[in-house]
Amino acid sequence: MKNCDELRTELALTFEQLKAGEIKPGEAAELANLAGKMIGSAKVQVEYYALRKESPRIEWLESPNAQVTGAAPMNGERSDDL
């Protein structure tokens, strides 16, 4: 799962599977729990940069279709296009 959009797609898929009865609620709950942790962690990162009055690109939060302008990504590693 490389970005937020993929997580969203995965969640939507799980929702459909749960509705169709293909997976158990417990299984879906595990995934929801994990997704909640990932979203929480991204939220903390956003809050951290907001408190520091910085607005870097957070690669995980970017949609693959988004137009990229401005600063370098701040995910702790350099991307290939740099």
Add this chain to the structure above:
Amino acid sequence: MAYANKDDYKKWYAANRERMIAKARAWEMAHPAEAAQKKREYLERHPERRKATNSKWARKPEVLAARVVKRKESAELRAREKQLREHYRDTLADCFVRRVLAQRTGMKGSELPQTLVDAHRELMRLKRAINEKL
């Protein structure tokens, strides 16, 4: 009145400010239709200034206080607001998801990125479905 430099004009304006405002006001009173048209054109040219003026007005303490009083007195208004809140909650509207996501953080919901909001909406939808099934 042409001035060669801006400083001279500023001095002149500071000395004549009240007179110029009164003159403009008198013209507005004498020509209400033209004045209204001029204002409309100005707002069409600068919609963002209208928005800024409106929000500045809405933030005034007396306006906020009046709104609180009106809300307290009107049961109908409160009921309508409640209905609207429930609609936002049931449909997982952007404003609702943003508010929930911004709880216990130092940020406003409007400061959160849209991708995060969309993902959290999907998570809330899934959690609701899980609670229904359990």
